[in-house]
Every structure is written in structure tokens, then in C-alpha cells.
Amino acid sequence: MPKRVAIVGAGAGGTSTAYFLRQLHARQSASDTLDITIFEVHDRIGGRALAVNVSEERVLELGASIFLTSNRIMYESALAFSFPFVEESEGSTLGLWDGAQFAFQTTGKGWWDTIRGAWRYGTSPLRASKASQEAATKFFRSYQQGPKGGPFRGLEQWLAVQELLEYITVSGKAFLGSQGVGELYQREIVEGANRVNYSQDLTSSHSLAALITLAALSGDTRTVSGGNARIFSEFAKRSGAELVLGPGKGRVTLVERREESGYWVETEDGERRDFDAVVVAVPLAHNAIRLLLPPTSPYTLRRSTLYPPSTTFVELHSTAVIGQLNPAYFELAPDSSLPDSVIFINPAPPTPSLPPPFHSATKHHTYPDGTSLYKLFSTAPPDQVVASLFLPGAKVAATKSWRAYPHLPPTDPSEVPPIVLDEDSAGGAVLYPGAFERVFSTMESACVGGRNAARLLGQSWGWVVDGGFPDGPDSKPVKAKF
Template structure:
């Protein structure tokens, strides 16, 4: 879900890599023709008031609230939504920090980019009038755009998408890029059916994956899936593996084939000026939900003799618990990974616990570029974006980071920093992904500077994320409905983990909830009628 910096890999193969991403058509019966529509209140007084709790204000929770409001109003329900979020901000793993503590210089710390065919996010950005800044794939100072480093040497460098670069890539990789493009299109083509009636809204993710013939991708590693489709090294172990490492901190022998296709499916990268979290913030505002920030849900239990649920929560202030309270709801949407929530319940079965990847993100600004000597390069400048792979001869199922010791390092942009004397100094803003903390001393070493060099780093920020699941091959996935009236969005993450698919997971839950309400109302009006809304 995380950075999608493989945009440069895709762009730099001069159109040979697939440019299709996730087109997410709406459910015909709930959305009506044309997909997402503006909210419309009917003149008729809503017949029912439904109370819904959403636990988590990340991509899934914000989207669940947003689409729940839309669907409920379209079908003449008044809905009272309450969102609980333990952090003091909306967006979950989509958040920014300010370089130099300057609000004019926000930097994405989590989910960094999306593409135009990420329909939920792109449509919401347009609807809310949020400014979209397309990513510049050019380089700085005349350096190459992209290099793939194996811890010893650059196995490939790419400088733009000109004819010479295309010839070089075709000479090195043959038909593998074209075969990858075709495989991505085929796999994503099957995946797209997941967002069309009669599949959407889906009840069982496992059944849907089987019916859409996606299990060959999810049950095999990326290496196996590619090999079965006649896509082989060095293309797989260099460019494709570099992409899975930067996007999911995983080698091809570890990550499943479907997520491998996702890692190679980015094109037309863009971001919201000021941070992608603004999309989810607007979704929450538009849902008109009650919002409890810095509030941790502690317990969920069924109300005895009723089809409702109590949610117990603690209000926090600076991390200190200051107040406990509870409320009752018709539906509860758990929009955060259960294993990190510390929620208890005697009434609902706990969702499956899956392994998440610890990803260390290091942001820093410096007037210095990275040192060619550190990377054993004879060039005057190293590429702006350095992805990594493991050296030739390593087992393709090797699970750790390898000799490179980090997943990626890249220059995000250049900054003009104002010094105390009023003079502006040009600096580079960097981002490093690594499996372990990356120290100032290691940064100095990367730049070829003595460890005691003063002012080499003018600003830095570090964050440890449980960024995404390990995405190991599997055939079954956690279902969205845990119990009558209790829903879970994070099962999607073991299938595909990114901002858009988590938004889709929230949207799917919202559609299922309203479909259930409408079905129940129809069955009351016409006994025995439980038709699906298609």
C-alpha cells in the first residue's frame, strides 16, 4: 500500500510495463448508473434511523463512513455514524510530516501516491476540489532517474524513456517486459470483475478470488507465478523484484503473485497537495459522522436479547486515559487491523491474525548528494532513485533484505532552506525504506562524510510502521462479516494492500450493510423476499 515508487520502474521501461491499475465500477443497484453520485436527500421523511460505529479513520474507515452515508440516504435511511480513532489525526497510515517543521513543506510519511484509475481516491479528490500534483519523474543535477543496486553494484540504471534506453532494456530483457505487461493486464482484468455487479458487493473474499480465477496468483509466490508465465531472470530478479521490495519490502520468492502484479501496475502517479490524508479527511466531513479522535475502543459486546452492540471506549489526552464511556449501535465496522487494536470481546470471533511487515521510514534533508563510492559506482552522480535487489546466486526465496541492507533510498525533491543569515541553501529531501532503523551515522556513510560532520543533516524524521502484511501465498482470506452487525475491513490487506483497495474494502462493507437493511425491509413488506440488490 505504501509508496508506489515503482512508478519510475514502470515509466522508465518506456511503456513496456503495464499501465493498468484498479478501475472500480460501482454497484448498479446501490450507486445507480454512472457509479458514484452526489448525495441526494429525498423529500420523504426517512423511515429508519440506524446507528453505526466505525473504529478507525484510515482509508477503510473514512471510506466506509462516506459511502455508508451516501447509500443510506439514497435508500431513504437516516444514519447516525460515529468514528473512533486512537490517533489525533485522520488518515491512518496515510499521513504527512513537515520538513523543517514548516507547514509549507509537507512530506508523505505513509501512503505516498495514487493513480487516476484508483477510482475511489481520484473521484473523491475531484469531487472535493482537492488540488492534484502529478509526480515529476525527471532527475536532479543530470543524474540518472533510477538505479537497481544489489549491495555490490548497480545491475541496471535507467535515464529517462528515450529510444536508447528502450533499446538497452529490450537488449537486456528481451520479451520479458512485454510478457509482464500482458500478464498484468490479464490478472487485473480478472480482478476488475470484482467491482462489477453481480460480484460487488462481495460477501466472501475467498469465494470471489476463486470464482475470478485469481487463486493461481495468490497461491503462488511472485517468482513461481512469473516463471509459470515464461517471465524469468534477469528481468524478474532485477526490475520486478526491485519493485516488490520498494512497495512491499519483500523478495519475489516470498510475496504472492497477485501483489507482485500490483507492484508492477503503477502509472500516472499523483498526490494531493498537502497530503493524501486530505481525501479521507473530506470523506469524514462529508459523512457528517461524529468524530472521536484520541479515543481508543476497548471492548465490543452484544446487547443481551437484542441485535445491537455496545462499544466501550477511553478518551485519551496526550496518551493518558482521562474518560471512559460507552454507546450502543446497530452496526459496528472494525476498520483497523484487529491484532493492533487491543479490543476485547466475548461476543464476536477474533479475526485471523496475520504477520505485518515492520518498515522503518527515514526522512531527512541535506545539502549533500549520496556518494558514488558508497555504491561502488564510477559515475559522478548516483541515480536519484535507488531501488535494491539481492545479488545473483542468492536463493530466489531469500526472505531478508540482503547485502544492500535497505529497500530503497530516493530524492523526493529539492528544497530551498532559509538559513539564519537569510540566505537560501539548496537541499535534497530524501526518503529511506529499511527493515531496521537507519542511523545518522549510516546516512553520513552513504554520503561519504565523516561521522562527525556537522550540519550534514538539517532535518530528519523517523517512523516505524506496521506497513502492510507479509503478503505470503494463500488461498483463503478473512471474511468481512464477523457476526450479525459486526464487520471487518482489514481482511482485504492479505489479498491486496494499498490505499485504494482499503478504501474499496470500506465501500464494500458499507454496501453490504445497506443492502442488508433494504433486504430486511423488503422481507417485511413481502414475506420471504430476500433479493439481492442487482
């Protein structure tokens, strides 16, 4: 009899679960056949990774944009699939705007910017980088063989084994302060970048979010040419999964434990299919999926951890704009030179009651006519922001409104959700790799959650799941950056 697995969601978590499950199955000397079905409410694969054609020669990521070369699943998969990377331009400039003035600007000359940064921020950049690297070293234990490699039944267990629990209990501001990182560097650099990354200030998000942001600031980043979603499409393809895409047939509305063993999965069009295991790889906080599981299941006993108010997602607009920034917005003369990218930072002292009109405007390309392609992040409606931030004639080439990532407040470890929501007597289960998003919201961490889910299922069916990354002998360690 085949093992039948339903996966809800075709983003990073869902497709990586399918991919690693197929890899594990192929390694077994003797096992049942494996049938995987991926349900996805949208008519595309990729989840919150979405690239759009903004002009004939330009593709721009409106969703998850970058990953680090030390993010082993994302980076090594892109290499294995022979996907080229986007070539990034050198020497771009950055301005930190506090609503009244540019608090700091870079020149695009690396050596000079380093000197100016050291003069302004002292040793804070080094202290912040050290703290980020220490946390990253702990995260990358997930790739190892042995106990630290899992699989893990709960997020709290995973955090404890990797020695990351302390980071989620304290705010980014408090933790960085305890590491000797100065207030100015926190507010201008880390918090400004944290707004771009998670739309949250350092006082309202836990320290792990801040350390992830720091890693992206200084790390070696990549974007797949043609869009990062190509990796997830390849995961799905190589898994051999049946794809059920689109509203109606792809929207799962019910997961119910069968009387003997296994689970019913019902979709919006009324079709009902049975599976041995179900992997819910979408956020339960805003997906209307009914889970009818036994009263003794971890889901029932710990349901409050899956749907707390704190897991509401940030509503964010990501907009591709072709035009020119307006010097008048920054109270500058019409012929003034502006930075290539602008990040809106908190003024000193902060005014939390006044949300920034935008988080960042980043130049990605300049056209022969002098206009440029910008990616704009804002919580305010993009039309309002574009009308004031850009010169007349600016064009919105594409826009996407996201439930981008959850709020990430300091959290008691007992309040993080379980990964195993239910188990039956035949080794089947309902798993929730999305639990990882309570503390991380990155493509790599979603893939780590997917790999963990695949290994949990394999373990419950008696498969051999020992081994490091990807599912064999460990390769040499990578440098510790997220």
C-alpha cells in the first residue's frame, strides 16, 4: 500500500516538505510507494516569493527577495538546480531619513563609508555582528547529524536544543543593549533595517528577528534570476507530487481524523480524499481550515498557541515604481542629488504614535531616459506614497499587498505552537511546519521546517532518517551567518 501524504500550501515550507520526503523515500532499501499531493489555493507555486515582469528586460521580486549563501537549503538547492543569480550593482548609496532630515548617508565608496560609520557608531557594528554570528552558529546546528539535527516534534524543543530560547523572550532593543550595542546604531541601522525586514521596531519584536536582520545587512546575499520561486517549483517537480492548484479544488477547508486511521481532506469544491498524513504548510492564523482532531491531540490541547492575537500578520504593500524620487519630499532643491535607496527610520526621540509613510524605497535599475525602477515597501496605500515621494509622472508598474509576516513579539517559550498536531495508530500524523514562523519568517527557516516535517513522517513510518544536510553525510561547516 502506498503512503499518501497531503501537503497544504505550495510555498517554501510545503514544497520543501515534498522534496525532502521524496529524497528520504528514495534512500529506503525497502518501503511502500509514496504518493504526495500538494494543495494550493493560488494558481502558482511560490507562496510569498513572487517575481513580476515590470518591463521587457526587468524582473523584480515583490515578495521574499534574498537569501544568504550560508542558507544551505536555499543556496545549495539553487546551485544544484543550476539556477543563475541576479547580478547586483556595486557602489549604490543609502540614506537614512527620519522624517525631517537625512540622519546619515553613504557615499558608495566602501573605505570612506567604513571610516565615517566607525566615527559615528564606534564599536557598535562589531558588537552587533558578533551577537548575530553567535546566534547563527546555533541555528546552523539544525543541519548537523545527531540530536541537534532532529527531527523535532515541537518548536520549543527545537529552540532548546539549538540554545535559541533566550533570544525569543527579550526584545531586540533590550538584547542589543545588553551586548553593548549603542542606542544610535540600534535606532538608525538595526531598527531601520528591521522595519524593512519585518515592519516592526526593536521594542516590539524579539531579539532573534533583529539578529536575522543584522545578518542580512552584512552577509553575502543572493536572488535567483527569474525569481526565487523557481526553487520551490523545482522542489515540487522533483518530488513527483500531484499539484492541485487554484480556488475551489486547491483550497483545503477541512482536515478530519478518520475513525480507524488516516485523515480526510476536503476542499472548497466539496471533494473529499483520504490520506495517511497531512502537512499544513500555510499559516493557520489566517487560513480558514477546520481541523477536526481528537480531544487528546496536541492540536486540541494547545490550540491557543496556534491562534493567539500576537500572530496576526503584518499587512504590507510591495510596489514596483518607475520614476524619480522627488527632492521636495526631502525638503531639498529640485536639482539635489538623492541616495539610490532610502530607509525611513525613527526620529530621536521616537514617535511611535506616528507610523512611517513608507519603510524603504530601493533603486534596482536605471533606464536610458533617466527614470529608475524602485521597489517600495509601505503599510500606507501605495498610490498615496507614490504621489508624494516621487516626481509627477511616476508609474506604478506592479503592486502586491501581502500578509507578509507575523508580528514577532517577545514570547514565552511555553506559548510557541506544536509541530505535531495529531498522530494516529498507524504512524500517520498532522504536522505544522509553519510553527517555525512564530520565531523566524524567512525562506530558509520555512525550508528547515519542511525538512523537519519530512523527517518526522519518515521516522514515524520506520524509515532511516539519520544523517545531516541534505539527508546524508554532513559536508564541511559553513560560516556562521543566517
